[in-house]
Amino acid sequence: MSLRDQARRALAGWTAPTAAEETLREDFLRHLLVHEDAMWRECVPDHLTATTAVLSHDGERVLLTLHQKARMWLPMGGHCETTDRSLEDAALREAVEESGIAGLRLLPGPLALDRHEVWCHPPRSRHLDVEYGAVAPEGAEFVISAESLDLRWFPVDDLPEPTDEATRRLARRARALLLG
DSSP states (O other), X not given: OOHHHXXXXXXXXXXXXXXXXXXXXXXXXXXXXXXXXXXXXXXXXEEEEEEEEXXXXXXXXXXXXXXXXTXXXXXXXXXXXXXXXXXXXXXXXXXXXXXXXXXXXXXXXOOEEEEEEESSXXXXXXXXXXXXXEEOOTTOOOOOOTTEEEEEEEETTSXXXXXXXXXXXXXXXXXXXXXX
């Protein structure tokens, strides 16, 4: 099954927790139907991406990157690659690449959807972001990647500024799923 087909299946089977995310889910599915290249950075102006909130083993903290381009504290994430077999693969790969933490455990998802403007294709493009959560092993040590200005653990209920509501929402949902 292609990555695009897998993404359609994942989104078609996902129950959106809010009316706004249901609208996004429907928009993402339409985008996947219309664009054969919907999963790739080259799809202009919009393309699907995968993001992961990495939680500490106990779910109390989330690892955020001070993103080099956005200049905001954000979860790990990015573009799909041809080696990704699923959105889950892309989400986990991005989290490992950007955190340097081996042994991350992906939580069942997606947990959220978000659409936001980015700089991939000036003057305007958007990421259609499918969001996941992952749990780091106890005692995990991170490594700052070239994509990041900084990387730090923060309490889920006390995220730094600047960040955005999508980051706060994803961290809370990941923790709620982990702690059940």
